[in-house]
Amino acid sequence: MTERTNIRESITKSFHDALERTDSKLLVDNLSDDIVLLQSGLDSLGFAILVAILDEELGFDPFAMMDEPVYPVTFGEFVSIYEKISPTE
Amino acid sequence: MDLVVVTGAFKGLGFAICKHLLKNGYSVVGIGRTLTSEYQELQEQYQDYLFHEVFDFNNIEDIKALSKKITSKYGVIYGLVNNAALGHDGVLATMHESQIEELIRVNVQAPIVLTKYISRSMLIRQRGRIINISSVIATTGYNGLSVYGATKSALSGFTRSLARELGRANITVNTVAPGFMDTSMTSSLKGEKLDSIRRRSPLNRMATVDDVANSVGFLLTPAADNITGSTITIDAGSTA
Ligand SMILES: NC(=O)c1ccc[n+]([C@@H]2O[C@H](COP(=O)([O-])OP(=O)(O)OC[C@H]3O[C@@H](n4cnc5c(N)ncnc54)[C@H](OP(=O)(O)O)[C@@H]3O)[C@@H](O)[C@H]2O)c1
Numbered sequence: 001m002t003e004r005t006n007i008r009e010s011i012t013k014s015f016h017d018a019l020e021r022t023d024s025k026l027l028v029d030n031l032s033d034d035i036v037l038l039q040s041g042l043d044s045l046g047f048a049i050l051v052a053i054l055d056e057e058l059g060f061d062p063f064a065m066m067d068e069p070v071y072p073v074t075f076g077e078f079v080s081i082y083e084k085i086s087p088t089e
Numbered sequence: 090m091d092l093v094v095v096t097g098a099f100k101g102l103g104f105a106i107c108k109h110l111l112k113n114g115y116s117v118v119g120i121g122r123t124l125t126s127e128y129q130e131l132q133e134q135y136q137d138y139l140f141h142e143v144f145d146f147n148n149i150e151d152i153k154a155l156s157k158k159i160t161s162k163y164g165v166i167y168g169l170v171n172n173a174a175l176g177h178d179g180v181l182a183t184m185h186e187s188q189i190e191e192l193i194r195v196n197v198q199a200p201i202v203l204t205k206y207i208s209r210s211m212l213i214r215q216r217g218r219i220i221n222i223s224s225v226i227a228t229t230g231y232n233g234l235s236v237y238g239a240t241k242s243a244l245s246g247f248t249r250s251l252a253r254e255l256g257r258a259n260i261t262v263n264t265v266a267p268g269f270m271d272t273s274m275t276s277s278l279k280g281e282k283l284d285s286i287r288r289r290s291p292l293n294r295m296a297t298v299d300d301v302a303n304s305v306g307f308l309l310t311p312a313a314d315n316i317t318g319s320t321i322t323i324d325a326g327s328t329a
Contacts, residue, residue, distance in 0.1 A: 021213075045254070
């Protein structure tokens with residue numbers, strides 16, 4: 001359970017970090033599970049930066065570990081991919 | 090001190106690039122299949138600055154782990170020079186499919202996947218340089234080098250789009266296109282052929298690996314801050 005909270009926290013923190021690094025602003029009130037990623041304010045380069053930061057921070061990239069390409073649509077889907085694939089789970 | 094990863098580093102052009110970078114104050118991680126004694130001697134000379142990883146780029150699926158290993162062992166990466174390549178020649182009609190596949194795997198797929206993972210450390214820090222070694226043959230063509238030529242054109246196409254993609258992250262991506270250089274890749278070209286290459290150059294000579302290494306070095310300096318998506322041709326004028 002704590003592992004899961006940690007992953008969500010890391011993602012939320014890194015999300016803001018990536019927004020800052022790309023000079024972008026969060027276009028929604030907060031990062032709730034139903035937020036559509038494309039409308040969040042983070043663009044494709046921002047997502048690449050987010051995945052890179054998380055790779056360094058959590059030590060894995062679930063998208064590179066999956067056999068098929070998967071593109072999450074909502075923030076909730078994004079988080080659950082990290083929670084499901086986490087090698088420490 | 091900035092760290093640069095050079096592929097195909099143990100001989101030929103890659104080795105010349107390593108020497109140039111070390112002289113100019115970079116640390117270098119060289120990757121290649123077969124460690125050479127000249128590389129090991131250079132390592133003794135630059136003990137804390139020159140490192141190596143033995144790796145065969147046919148193993149695409151291990152490139153991710155290789156990149157992780159490099160970042161955790163040696164730290165943040167500033168530059169990547171995609172230099173390793175195969176130079177199989179032969180008429181297409183009789184070239185074995187396995188050789189076509191290997192050329193595309195080692196010369197195109199491997200550098201693309203390596204760039205994917207190595208560029209992450211650059212993305213996070215919003216600072217980096219990627220240099221792809223292509224060839225004049227990518228644009229001129231050469232009898233017996235159609236597949237090799239295709240791989241070299243692919244790399245310069247990769248450069249142009251990636252430069253657009255990574256520009257906003259302050260990462261530059263450029264191509265260096267050498268003309269004929271005397272290395273093991275070209276050791277089968279002799280006598281007549283060599284003379285004709287030399288004669289076609291306005292300078293009546295050929296570019297050397299050191300000439301090309303200088304340009305790679307230049308693209309890593311602050312003087313090249315505003316150069317991205319471009320190609321530097323070093324061929325003693327042969328394609329002018
Ligand atoms: N020589 C020329 O006239 C010329 C002209 C234009 C462009 N270029 C380009 O310049 C670059 C360097 O070539 P070069 O002339 O220095 O040739 P080279 O002496 O044959 O060097 C090629 C390098 O690539 C490495 N390499 C090849 N296959 C590999 C694999 N599967 N895994 C890991 N490393 C591999 C080789 O390592 P191993 O020996 O350990 O396999 C070697 O270090 C290449 O990109 C080439 O296309 C050369």
